[in-house]
Amino acid sequence: MGSTNTAKVDRYKNNFLKEVEENVEEGDWVRMCMQCGVCAGSCPLGPHWDHPPQEIFMMIRAGKRDEVLASDSMWMCTSCYNCIVRCPRELPITHIMHGLANYAHRLGVAHQENPTRRFAQMFWNNVTKTGRANELKISLGLYFMDGFMNGIKKSLAMKKIGIGMFMTGRLDPFGLVQGRGCKGSGDIDKMLKKAFEIEDHRKGYNS
C-alpha cells in the first residue's frame, strides 16, 4: 500500500489534519481538542507510550504525518474508555486511537516493532484462515515472536494455564497440525471481502 500512502500525501498537500479527518474513524474530532491533557493522565498505559493522545492530536494539527503514523501510541490503547469519560470536549479518544492505528496499518507505515500490532496481525491471520481462532497456534506464535529461546521460556511459564485449558477442552493439542475449521469457510472469505469493499468505499480507497 506504499503507493496509496504517496497518493495521500500528494492529495492532502501536507494538510495532515484534513487527511485524518477524512480517513480516520472519528478523525474529525481531532480539531476539537483543547490540549487540557486529561486523557494523557487518565490512560492506564500512559507511562508506556511515546505520545499521549492529546499530543498525538497536536502533532496531527502540526502536520507531523510520519511521526504520528509510525507512532506506537495508538497501538497501546486497551479500550478502557477512561479518556472518553473524562474528556471535557467529549472527544471519542479511544475510537480515534484505534482509527489511527487502522489507518497507519492500511497505509503500511505502522509501527513495525510494536507487539500489540504484531499480535493483532497474527490474530487476524489466524482467525481469517478458518473462521475460528486456533488458540494453540496463536499462543505459540505469540510466545515465539521474539525468538526461539524466549519462546521456550514463555511457554514454560504458561505451562500450567496451558494444561488447564487442555484439561477443560479449551485447547486442541492437534491444532498445531490441523485446527478445527468451521462450516462454509468460503462464505467467510466472501463476507470479509465484502466488508473490505464497503470500508474501502467509505474511506475512499478505491478512488
Next chain:
Amino acid sequence: MAEVVATNETIVVVGGGISGMTAALEAAECGKDVVLIEKNPSLGGRVAQLYKYFPKLCRPTCGQEINQRRLKVNPRIKVLTMAEVEAVSGQAGDYSITVNQSPRFVNEKCTACGACSSAVTSEIANPFDYNLSKTKAAYLPFDMAYPQQYVIDPSIVGTEEGEKAKAACSVGAIDLEMEAETINLKAGAIIWATGWKPYDAGNIQPYGYDRFLNVVTSVEFERMMDPKGPTAGKLVRPSDGAEAKSIAFIQCAGSRDRNHLTHCSRICCMATLKQTTYLTEQFGEQSEAEATIYYIDIRAIDRFEEFYNRVQEDEKVSFVKSKVAYIAEDKASGNPILHGVDTEGYNRYAAEHDLVVLAIGMEPSVDINALTSEISTDASGFIQLDEENGAFFGAGCSTNPLDVNRAVQSATAAALRAIQVVNQISRAEAA
C-alpha cells in the same frame, strides 16, 4: 407582617447579594421606590462569605458597610428577608408577584443584643460556612448581617429551647407564633439578581470530593480563612487538622467541560491566584508552604494580568498546564495524590499534596424557567438581555459568571433598564 406598598411604578429586586443591593440602591437613589426581596435572613449574598477580593486583596464587607449605610438612610427601599418569589405574572409595567415569606420568629423590636443566643444550647449547621460549622439555633447570621436582627431556627420552635430564647428577650422581640406569609406585590419592572451557586463538586467523580476529606472547594477554602469560619481562620486539613502547607488548586473544576458546565466561569483563575496569597499570609514569607496551580489556560483578563504577574513572581507558586486526570488518596497520610500529565513538553506526574482546592464553577442559583417560562436564557440558564423578556431584567451573576466589579456594573445597568420602564409609566400617567 410589615405593610409593603408597591405600585406599577415600583421596581422589585429579587436577590439581596451585592448585585441586588446595588440595583436597589442605584434605583432608589434616582428617586424610585424599590422592594428588595432576599431569601436568606440577611443581605450580602455570597460576597459576604468571601475572605478577600481580587486583585486588591481588600475586604468585601468594607463595601458592604457603605451599601448598608446607603440602605439605612434610604426610605425608598423596603427590604423583605426570608422571602422567595413564588410566582410572577403580567407584563412590562404591570407585574403581579407572589412572595412567600418564612417566619423569622423575631420581629423588628430586636435590638440584636444576643440574649436569646446566649440562652439556648441547641446548634444547627451553619449555612454561612457552607454547613462546615455549627451555630446556635438562635443566631445572627454573621457580624455584618442586615437587618441586624436575630433568627430563631424553626427546629427549636415549640421546644423548651424556643421558650428559653423567648424568655431571655427583654424587649418582646421573639414571636414563636409567627407564621409563613404570602405577600402580593405589584411592580413595573423586575430585576432578577438571584446570583450563582457553586457547581456540585460531587459530580466531578475523578476528583473524589465526596470521598476524600482533603479535597475542598474554593468557596469552602474562602471560609477557612475567616477567623470566625469553620477552622477559625487556620488553613488546616479537614482530615486531621494538620496545617495544609502544600496546596493544589485545580482549575476548571466543572467549568469548560461538556460533562458539567459548558461555559467558562471567568472568575476561578483570579480566585485561585488570590487564594495562593493566603498561604503567605497564613504561614509567612519564609515558610515552606507552596501552591501548585493545575490549569488549562490562565484567564487573568485585562488588567488582572498584573495580578497574575505578581503571583508568578512568587517562588512558592508553581503552574502546571494540565487538567488533572484523577485524584487518589494515600490511605495512611490522607494526602491526595494528583495524577496527570503536564502538557507543556509532556511530563507525567503523581503529585502528593496536603490539600486540594477545586476552583469550582458558577451556575445560576435559580432555574428561572421553572418560575416563568417566557424568559430568554442561554444554554447554561443565565438570563439574556432580550426584548422578549419585557421588563424582566437580569442583574449580576444571574446573567453570566461575573466578578464583583462586572456584577455591579451589570446591576447598575439593570437599574436603569427598570427605571426606563417605570419612567414611561409615570410619564404616561402624567400625560
Next chain:
Amino acid sequence: MADEKKIAAYICRGCELGARLDTDQLANIAQREGKARVVQQHDFLCSEEGVQLIRNDIDNEGVTHAVVAACSRRAKTAAFSLEDVAVIRTNLREGVIWAQPDSEENREITQEMADDYVRMGCAEARFVTRPAANSEAGSSKIILVVGGGISGMTAAQEISKAGYSVILVEKQGQLGGWAGRLWKRTPGKEPFADPEDTKIAQMVQSIEEDDRISVHLNATVGRTSGAPGQFSVDISTASGSTVTENAGAIIQASGFENFDASQLPEMGFGKSPNVVDQAGLELLAKEADGKRIKRPSDGKEVESVVFVQCAGQRSDKEGELSYCSGHCCNTSIKQAMYFKDANPEIETAIIYNDLRTPGNGEDFYRNAQRKRVTFTKGEVSSVETGGSDLEVRFKDLILDEVTSLSADLVVLATGQVPNSGVDVEAELEAETAENDGNQAGSKQEESLSVSVAVESILNLDYRQGADLPHLQHGFSDSHFICFPYESRRTGIYACGPVRRPMDIAQATEDATGAALKAIQAAENAALGRAAHPRSGDLSFPSFRKEGCTQCKRCTVECPFGAINEDDAGYPLFNEGRCRRCGTCMGSCPVRVISFENYSIDTVGQQLKSVDVPDEFEEKPRILVLACENDAYPALDMAARNGNHYSAYVRVIPVRCLGSVNDIWVKDALNCGYDGIVLMGCKKGDDYQCHFVKGSEMAHYRMSKIDDTLQQLQLEAERVSTLEVEITDIRRAPQLLNDFVDQINEIGLSPFRF
C-alpha cells in the same frame, strides 16, 4: 447660635445599659455639664414608644437637637432617623458596655467611659446644625456624552429611553467609533456560535431620529466648568465655531486607540503589507464584503492566515503593554471565522499562550474549532517577510519545539490603549515638585514625559487638571471593586474601553450603568445631595474668607477636584462636586472650613469635654479618631464579639482620616490626653480609603506633627496613625490595648491639670 438650640438627651436603659451603668448619673451629666434642657431615660428607647417620647419632645418642647445615648449609630439607624432635628448618637452599647468586661473592678472605669461619651454627645450637639441643602444647586438634567462610539451611543440611547436629553459629542465626522469599522462583532447571544452584525448603522440612524439626542460631529469639548447640575460646556467644531451648553452630568466614552503595531518590527508590521493588526483585518474584511479576503500586497485571495495573539501585550518589554486587552482572543476567533465562512479550505491558525474566552466565549471557541480553525499554544518570536509567503516563527509549547508556519497573511492581535487625555496627577505632582524645589527628581521627569503632547478630552476648568485622574496604564477607571462607577470627578463617569480594556458586550453594559449614574448625579445635584459614598448627605463645606491665607492646601488636597482658586488665590468651592469627606477641613491650617454638621468644633469640643483625671489617678486617656467607614465598624463588631479594649480610650468617629485637622491633635495634647490614635483605612497603591487619599494625607500630616510634639517636649510615640480593615475585629482592639500599654510605659502626659 446656641440660643435657638434646644438640646435634649435620651438615655436608654435597654440591652443591659441600665444594669451596667448608673443612668441617673448619665442623666445628671447631660443636664448639668451637657446643658441638655430635656433629659429622659427609657427602658427601650428604640421601641415605638421610646421613639415617640422623642417625637413628642420635638413637637411639644421644641427640641432641636436629640442626643440619643444608646447603641451605635450603625444600629437602629432607621428608628432614630428623625426628621427636622439633628440627631447625635452616643454609643454606650457597642462603645462602652460591650467593649468592657462585666466585672466589679471594671465598673468604675466603664461608668467613666459612659459619662464621657454623654459629655461628648452633648458637646457635639452644641455645635451641630442639621444641614439644609445647598440653595445654589444647579438643576440641569441634560447629560453630555463625550465620544460617539458604541459606548457613547449606547449611553446616549439609554439615557434618552429614560426620558432625559442628551448632547452627544463626537470628534470624527460620523458616529460609530471603532465598532463602526468592524465587519462583524463577536456574538452576544445564544448560541454564541457565529460573528454577528454590529447593527451600528441602525443605531446611528435611531440616534439621528431621536429628538432627545442632539449630536455634534467633528466636535470636541473645548472647556468644561461648573459642577453636577450646572456644568457649562464649550463644544468646538472643526469649522471653528463654539457653542456653549449646560449639562447636569457627563459621560466620558472616549474609547481607545489601537496599540501602534509599528512598534513591533520583529512581527513584520510595516515591513510587509501582508502583516496587519486586527483593525487592519476588519478593513480587509469590509472590502471583501463576505467574499474571499485578499492580501494587500498583490490582491491574491488569502489561502492561509496566522493570528498572533498578545502581540505587544502581556509583555514586560519597554513600550509594550503589560496588560491583556481581554477581547482579542474572541476577536481573532471571529476574524478566523471570516475566512472559514468564506471558504472552509482556507488555513487559519491562531497561536496563543492562554486562550481567554470567558463565559460564553467558550462556545465561540468550540465553534471555531468545529469550523477547523487551528489553535496552537505557542510563543511567536518573529514574522519573516523576506519570501513571497510570510513565515511565522514560534515555539510550540505543547510539542516543545521551535517551528514555523507559512502564511499569506498575518494578523497581529495588538491591544487597546485608552484615550484618556491628560494624566492630571502626574502634572500635579510635577507642579508640586516644582514648588518644593524640584526634589521629586526622576519621578517628575517620568510623569512629564507621559503628559507631553496629549490632548485633553474634557478640558475641565478644574484646579486639579483637565481630565479624569488615571489609574494604572492610563485607564480612567474606578479604584473600587464594589463601586465600579466611583469617580474622582463628581458627576463625570467614564465608560467603555477608556476605563478598562473591553469588548462590545461589556462596553454596552458598562455604558448603560454609566448612564444611570449620570442621571442619578444630575437628579441628586438638583436636590443638593451628595453623590456616593455619602449618598444623600445634604451638608457641604463653607469657608470664612477673611481668615484664609490662600495657602492652596484645600484646593490641592481635595481628592475630587471640587475646589478651584479664584483670581486672588482664594478657594472657590463647587458644592456640587463635593463628596463631603472633609479633607479640605483637615488640610486647612487656619481652620476656616467647616460643614454644618461636621466641623473643627463638633469634634474639637467633644474631645475637650472629656473629663481628664488628674495625674494622681493613673488613668490614661487616649483619644481615638476612627474612620467611620471601616475602623469604627470594626470596633463595633469587636465589642459585639466580646473582644474588649481599654476603658481609657475615647473614640470619636470621623468621616475620613483626611478630615482630621492637626488642631484636634494639638488640642488633645494640651488637654492632657496621654496619647492619640488615628485609625483609618489602608493607604498606598491598593488603598482602601473611600475618599482616595484621606488615609495617605493623615499619615503625611501626622509625620509633620512630630515638630509640635518636640516643642511640647512630648514623645513622638504619643501620636500614632494606624491602618485597620473592617474585619479587624481582633486586631483593632489589640492595637488599642498595645498602644495603651506603650503609653503606660512612657508615662502619663505632663499636661494634666
